[in-house]
Amino acid sequence: MDVDCYSTKKSGRAIGLILARGGSKGIRLKNVKLLAGRPLLYWSMHALRDSGVVDEVWVSTDHDEIERIARDGGALVHRRSPEVSKDSTSSLESVMEFLNVQQPQCDIIVRTQATCPCVRPEHFTDLMEKYHAFGYDSMFSVVRLHLFRWQEVSPGERTRAVMFDPNNRPRRQDWSGELYENGAIYVTRTELLKRGIRQGGKAGYYEMPAHLFVDIDVPDDWPLAEDRVRKYGYNPDTKHVSNNTEEDLVDKTDLPMGKTEA
Amino acid sequence: MDVDCYSTKKSGRAIGLILARGGSKGIRLKNVKLLAGRPLLYWSMHALRDSGVVDEVWVSTDHDEIERIARDGGALVHRRSPEVSKDSTSSLESVMEFLNVQQPQCDIIVRTQATCPCVRPEHFTDLMEKYHAFGYDSMFSVVRLHLFRWQEVSPGERTRAVMFDPNNRPRRQDWSGELYENGAIYVTRTELLKRGIRQGGKAGYYEMPAHLFVDIDVPDDWPLAEDRVRKYGYNPDTKHVSNNTEEDLVDKTDLPMGKTEA
Numbered sequence: 001m002d003v004d005c006y007s008t009k010k011s012g013r014a015i016g017l018i019l020a021r022g023g024s025k026g027i028r029l030k031n032v033k034l035l036a037g038r039p040l041l042y043w044s045m046h047a048l049r050d051s052g053v054v055d056e057v058w059v060s061t062d063h064d065e066i067e068r069i070a071r072d073g074g075a076l077v078h079r080r081s082p083e084v085s086k087d088s089t090s091s092l093e094s095v096m097e098f099l100n101v102q103q104p105q106c107d108i109i110v111r112t113q114a115t116c117p118c119v120r121p122e123h124f125t126d127l128m129e130k131y132h133a134f135g136y137d138s139m140f141s142v143v144r145l146h147l148f149r150w151q152e153v154s155p156g157e158r159t160r161a162v163m164f165d166p167n168n169r170p171r172r173q174d175w176s177g178e179l180y181e182n183g184a185i186y187v188t189r190t191e192l193l194k195r196g197i198r199q200g201g202k203a204g205y206y207e208m209p210a211h212l213f214v215d216i217d218v219p220d221d222w223p224l225a226e227d228r229v230r231k232y233g234y235n236p237d238t239k240h241v242s243n244n245t246e247e248d249l250v251d252k253t254d255l256p257m258g259k260t261e262a
Numbered sequence: 263m264d265v266d267c268y269s270t271k272k273s274g275r276a277i278g279l280i281l282a283r284g285g286s287k288g289i290r291l292k293n294v295k296l297l298a299g300r301p302l303l304y305w306s307m308h309a310l311r312d313s314g315v316v317d318e319v320w321v322s323t324d325h326d327e328i329e330r331i332a333r334d335g336g337a338l339v340h341r342r343s344p345e346v347s348k349d350s351t352s353s354l355e356s357v358m359e360f361l362n363v364q365q366p367q368c369d370i371i372v373r374t375q376a377t378c379p380c381v382r383p384e385h386f387t388d389l390m391e392k393y394h395a396f397g398y399d400s401m402f403s404v405v406r407l408h409l410f411r412w413q414e415v416s417p418g419e420r421t422r423a424v425m426f427d428p429n430n431r432p433r434r435q436d437w438s439g440e441l442y443e444n445g446a447i448y449v450t451r452t453e454l455l456k457r458g459i460r461q462g463g464k465a466g467y468y469e470m471p472a473h474l475f476v477d478i479d480v481p482d483d484w485p486l487a488e489d490r491v492r493k494y495g496y497n498p499d500t501k502h503v504s505n506n507t508e509e510d511l512v513d514k515t516d517l518p519m520g521k522t523e524a
Contacts, residue, residue, distance in 0.1 A: 145409075149443075156466070167460060
């Protein structure tokens with residue numbers, strides 16, 4: 001959807017928002033579950049907070065323990081209604097409910113997701129720099145992947161490659177791949193969000209390294225996320241670029257899925 | 263590329279082939295490196311062998327240790343030439359060299375890759391059943407992923423979503439996703455391969471579960487592969503459907519990347 005909304009006021013006050021309900025499917029109470037010794041929500045929340053790109057970080061939740069973790073991390077808490085805390089609720093509906101209820105005075109909403117725990121402060125600052133420099137209305141993070149797609153057909157039919165010649169397929173070094181939304185960061189002008197648009201107007205992307213493509217959905221995703229967070233995640237206690245050493249992380253023996261050390 | 267090659271002789275003798283050179287980039291000597299206590303090559307080679315869909319399993323290599331692992335697993339070994347053992351060599355070139363030199367008497371080549379260690383015997387048998395039932399000329403494995411792609415644009419330009427409406431995006435339960443080649447299995451009529459075609463004629467796909475989408479390319483892929491192999495990989499000693507217990511695996515303390523237990 002293209003939206004004509006090129007406002008002259010491109011900059012302005014930005015606030016952060018993380019949607020984190022208690023009733024997550026796939027992994028029970030995943031936002032609270034310890035990942036590399038910290039609640040899942042901890043990682044992206046602290047990266048956003050310490051990036052300095054927002055005046056406030058809000059967590060929208062329906063759950064007491066998530067509220068406690070949010071407040072411990074210095075976030076403000078929006079207690080969302082049961083109506084927007086269902087499995088069927090879209091993130092856009094939850095964002096709009098937050099805006100309607102809290103009426104935050106801001107021009108830009110910067111969202112991140114607990115399920116993308118490898119996001120780091122510099123990703124937010126780099127993205128916002130481009131957002132302002134190019135006058136975008138909305139921006140989001142992507143990763144570059146080299147994947148080959150095939151047409152879905154009925155059983156027994158002949159399939160065809162989508163967008164490449166399978167018998168003369170590009171090698172990785174000869175093909176720049178394609179850009180895939182990774183769910184880590186969404187920045188949108190508040191004005192657009194109020195109209196139900198999260199990626200519209202002049203929409204741009206910010207490319208993150210592909211190895212940071214971690215999006216926790218099912219239990220099988222947990223060990224990968226844990227490995228990547230330990231290597232690349234942002235630890236607010238050390239503020240190291242990477243390499244969270246064992247000493248940096250408390251409770252590290254409490255591995256949530258009990259699988260990583262299998 | 264579409265190829266008219268509907269032969270009346272659809273079935274026939276099948277042989278297996280795994281390309282495994284020593285000079286792999288990304289991870290040094292990865293085919294030999296221990297994954298969950300066994301050389302990487304071990305997993306897919308044994309799954310292919312024990313599937314029973316091929317009369318022989320061949321490993322094409324330029325490396326002594328890989329040759330030893332292959333012979334230990336009951337495979338035949340093709341010592342490939344340096345000309346098709348380069349970083350720039352395509353898999354198709356290596357396959358064609360194997361056919362030219364060994365002149366195997368077979369109608370079908372069944373390929374798997376060491377870098378996809380989660381493949382199991384039943385994937386080969388299921389795929390071959392469909393291959394014969396539907397009279398395919400070539401077939402390969404895919405996984406179904408739900409990913410959102412965006413158009414690549416110059417810095418500062420406006421991007422657009424590819425194939426979906428970002429402000430009315432389908433939820434996972436409402437969208438069947440797309441099919442991505444996962445590299446685990448390629449079956450092709452020998453006649454086609456000799457003509458330089460690996461996915462052509464009447465080409466079909468076989469869908470594997472998405473959590474088995476493991477393709478080892480860089481060191482960061484190793485911990486995920488190890489976790490998935492332990493959970494879902496085929497262990498020829500136990501022939502269990504999954505759950506490779508610690509007792510099943512020898513040398514399990516020898517974790518190749520030294521990262522999984524970080």
